[in-house]
Amino acid sequence: MTSLLKNTTTASLVFGSDYHTVEVGHILNVCADEPLVLECGKQLADIPVAFQCWGELNADKSNVILICHALTGDQYAAGRHPVTGKVGWWNDMIGPGKPLDTDRFFVICINVLGSCMGTYGPKSINPETGEPLGLEFPVITVGDMVELQARLLDQLGINEILCVTGGSMGGMQVLEWAARYPERVLSAIPIATAARHSAQNIAFHEIGRQAIMADPEWCEGKYMQQKRYPQKGLSVARMTAHITYLSEDALQRKFGRELQNKEKITFGFDADFQVESYLRYQGMTFVERFDANSYLYITRAMDYFDLGERHNGNLAEVFRGTKTRFCIITFSSDWCFPPAESKRVVRALNAVAADVSYAEVETDKGHDAFLLDEPEFKDMVSGFLGGMATYRGVAA
């Protein structure tokens, strides 16, 4: 691992409503020799990509697990997060003896294009103006995110991926990886995801974007230049999305109609109910770690995602001839990315006789279940990866 990281740099990035700076690493510049041509037609050259890794790359580089993060996730999947101070979003999954066993695997997670944790995004400085790019940043796609990841792996000398995995938008990247690089990806675990973004999900994203852009502090995307910040708009966007990540049952079980630190309703607009306080807290903490413009760009990339479209809606054709082994996992109460969307992928893979297993984990935790302690889910990932390691001859 150390040798891979020796040429990386760090960056001092600004965060939150008070624009405090946080040191973020490891970062490598990529696409210096050959620009990345985005799906929108624009080109990017010599741009930074931030990543984290755990475990050791083995001699024949056959033990690589690539983790793709979700909309508001980042490369700090495990260990201490430099901005929030909390443990990473998949800390339960990555480590010695855990499903992504770092005694056996080399695990890498890359901050996606358009995000705000060190990889090139709207917060990056335009060298010509010395100002943040904001809306000068090009509109990107999930395919663009995957291409940039591929460039980073090229630069690190990693060709083969034993397994690519991730949930939600991470799962979209997993499917995109498998579609673009079937010979490079030995196996894939797309979790709680879909091969296309649904009308309902586009609708919820549109609300989030409207909330951000309606906030006068957004300043047409130039808030950083003016040291302002669309806290309220971004907070409403996060609150809206957050509801879709939970099941109705989970909300009812966790909060029901319980009141927040009071015995009676107050007949006012303060947060009387626990569920209101919880949502407000989710919104408030989110704005301190995420960038509003990144939220616009990444939600748009998800909306544009439709893997079958490139074959006139025939999703099976995307995977024809693939040798990648798939393990597709969904959660029964996930209404944001319902099991039906994953079953559509399973049917497409079956239609071209691909190697696919499918599991729907029974849980009331909704979409967020992939981030939570779900023993059955962990066992599945662990079992599948163990099988892949044995198949590929990765030492235990």
Added chain:
Amino acid sequence: MTSLLKNTTTASLVFGSDYHTVEVGHILNVCADEPLVLECGKQLADIPVAFQCWGELNADKSNVILICHALTGDQYAAGRHPVTGKVGWWNDMIGPGKPLDTDRFFVICINVLGSCMGTYGPKSINPETGEPLGLEFPVITVGDMVELQARLLDQLGINEILCVTGGSMGGMQVLEWAARYPERVLSAIPIATAARHSAQNIAFHEIGRQAIMADPEWCEGKYMQQKRYPQKGLSVARMTAHITYLSEDALQRKFGRELQNKEKITFGFDADFQVESYLRYQGMTFVERFDANSYLYITRAMDYFDLGERHNGNLAEVFRGTKTRFCIITFSSDWCFPPAESKRVVRALNAVAADVSYAEVETDKGHDAFLLDEPEFKDMVSGFLGGMATYRGVAA
């Protein structure tokens, strides 16, 4: 009908972002002699209530159907709406030969307390200051809405209600009417509703309120004094709520991933998808007919609604001894007020041996189905009302 309306007045009310005025009627002042004591403890005296009615009240006043409107509905359930110019929200249901047959029944619909179509609400003028009440308006409940309706009916000389019906928040009022006035309400048709607002629904309402209050044009509720208007915030609130009124299947069927007047995605933040244009349109038109502060107050009233709470969570006790006949209707794809919530009411009624029938209409139209052309639903209402009319001896 004419005799009932002879003492009513009209009011010239302001609407929309341009504060144009629209004549609204019929309005009667109520609670002049005996103030209405609200659940929050405050009192209201001599306040206006706006209503509409159709058909003729018969000699023994036994043919009254009271319609309760939903969150953003109003008394213009049928006929031409004075603000939008469109037909009323239940125009398909009310009229000669329609389920609420105006050749047989006298149908009345009352604008709820806190709303903005002529009944006392935050847009009403405080006589002491000459300014709109705004947040001086007291926080109200569904119970308060029902009490005000009862006062109006008293003043009109109407005691007995053959049937009280309504969907969504209208259904909450129906249940509240049946709970408060079992001897006055012969039958009740609560549609697509619940006896308590769920955590998820509170959460969605909270987002709407936060979006409104985050808009600087809201001016802490005093936007009218400054001739400003929180259009963007109210629009986001409406868009969020609107998604919950549709089923995922309906959104997918109506819009899917279809693009709006273009062949390719534009790689930008304009409305590429039809579902985005549709939602923006919903938001835009809504702000021209509704008041932002009313939205805060009425959503709050819904959040506070929990009929069983007054009997320590024992909903059955609310209805013990009732002679009211219930016909409870739900829609299979309604995830805003799912059938399970209505079944909870059915179980409570069964526990006290009340007369209740229950039907779940199969449809993919979601919560909004009660406003749409659903033949099975119409037949049910029609059949139930016919039976009640015969039972009560209302001439055909």
